[in-house]
Amino acid sequence: MKKGHVDQRARSPWTPLKGVHSVTVAPGERVIDGEVTIPGSKSLTNRAFIMSALAEGTSTLKGFLRSDDAYWCIDALRKLGVAIDVHEDEARVHGTGQNWKSDSLYIGAAGTVARFLPGSLVTAAQGEWTIEASESMTKRPVAPLIDALRALGGEITHLEKEGHYPLKIKGKPLQGGTVDLSGKISSQYISGLLIAGPYFQTPLQITITDHIVQHAYVRLTLDLMEAFGATVSYDDALQTMNVSPSVYKPQALTLEADASTACYFFGLAALNEGRVRVTNVTAETKQPDIGFLTILEKMGCTVIRGESYVEVQGPKQLKGGFDVSMREMSDQTLTLAALAPFADGPITISEVEHIRYHESNRIKVIADSLTKLGIQVEEYNDGLKVFPGTPKAAKLDTYDDHRVAMSLALIGTKVAGIELTDPGCVSKTCPSFFELLASFGVEVEEKV
Incomplete structure (x- = not known):
């Protein structure tokens, strides 16, 4: 998908953001603390x-x-x-x-x-x-x-x-x-x-x-x-x-709730020293992205695995300085890459060459996006290495890729002025994503 190009025919009537050109995401005044119910898998x-x-x-x-x-x-x-x-x-x-x-x-x-x-x-x-x-x-x-x-x-x-x-x-x-x-x-x-x-x-x-x-x-x-x-x-x-x-x-x-979508809200807590409980996902699910919880624990988060929920509490400082294969939960590669600049050491992600053939060339897209934000990135054939840094405000393309949009939106919850074009692409996985993000007090401004 070429940068800036959107195939509007693929947007269904279930897309709530049809006609919205971009959204700007910025930190809110409230502490991130609450519960969320995630759509189905x-x-x-x-x-x-x-x-x-x-x-x-x-x-x-x-x-x-x-x-x-x-x-x-x-x-x-x-x-x-x-x-x-x-x-x-x-x-x-x-x-x-x-x-x-x-x-x-x-x-x-x-x-x-x-x-x-x-x-x-x-x-x-x-x-x-x-x-x-x-x-x-x-x-x-x-x-x-x-x-x-x-x-x-x-x-x-x-x-x-x-x-x-x-x-x-x-x-x-x-x-x-x-x-x-x-x-x-x-x-x-x-x-x-x-x-x-x-x-x-x-x-x-x-x-x-x-x-x-x-x-x-x-x-x-x-x-x-x-x-x-x-x-x-x-x-x-x-x-x-x-x-x-x-x-x-x-x-x-x-059908179970979507563990992949839940990870963005776990990431929200992780980034913002917050607390997020996803009320309808359990750690017992066989969906592979639930494995992201172990990475969040490695980064210093507290994870509570309840009988009917999962809760993540973010630390004062995220920990980095490790290498990790994301092959079995590769949909969370971009989520981890979005958290990585805020860690205290570089994070290397490997064994995800196949995500170059998803909705976008995800390795290249996230590397380019983080670079535009002023973050040092090394791109490899099967992954990338992200160094700590302070992202700056920028307008970013989502490449008609829902996971690109949702991952980059997380950065906006920490850094004011992250503008994302074509936010409607999130309707592929979670049409209510920006609405749910706003429910935690995050500032979300739509532009038509």
Whole structure:
């Protein structure tokens, strides 16, 4: 995504900041001290929607995330003939058992839909679809997934650039068998193939040829598949996974809150010698970003892990002077990079080369942004090193990337005059992010 360019088509009607050009974030007069309830998990929401749509019968999903990604997932499923009733954060999905209608689909910038839907379409008995995506999504590779589906007999055509969206897919019954797949760029390729696994005519075996960048997200997929009645088996390292032919069964589920979103509010407490309790996330979640709590403790924070909540209390001075691999919780790379200038020693982040292929080249973007703020940064192929310093006021681009926007906003809670363009990009994960930030007394000024 080019600096300053926004693909407005990808903004759904659920975007509260549509038409807002920028926001300025500044410290408030109040001490950061309070509670917050976080929206539902992005990771679980679209997994659950697609499995519910594949089931025959009605599933009820409570606590789903009302975000751009969920909107485009629901929109695509409705065009496929799946009736979905939505009331606030509860949805009733009337699954059609893969009896999809042919249509042209648009999925916005929803990476989960881009990786989870093709397998579910290509294994359908019949139907043809074209799938378009946002400008940023067309730059993100999908070749490993598409190559694996083609190796299993799937008919998928890249309409423009090979290995990228847009796609044309033709459904037909497919045999299973053994297929090799890389997991070093995105675990979502693996999840996309797994989700479709029960709908192959014979057992499917997936062999990982290298390493998985985030094992926990694959385990989330496997757990949810089992909750929907699929039969799966796998080794501890997830190097080989097997799926037996079956059908998903309708379920009534309450989805967890989003641990990744919670981390920004834990970071808010950490930066401001404050106290933030997230009321609907627990340390027992299998979402990998909850591991960020251990890093905050290393930085001097006090973490209270309650039965139904997690609370973080920030120290007088954040501690640095350490190296850390963020591979298994790479979505928090930018959060840590935003905290790092305020630590008492440099922090080196490694093993996150794959985030260069997310909504933006996240390593480069955060390095450039911190440099613009006057912070010394060393950029590496697989990470970066951030040195202590005092950020200065600046206008920063968010590159149509929700995690860039939310991480840089944290700096604004300590430094007056941080202006962020295109704040609406946060609606991909947490449409109410700036509203929730303001509830703690942080100054948030919108500009149209």
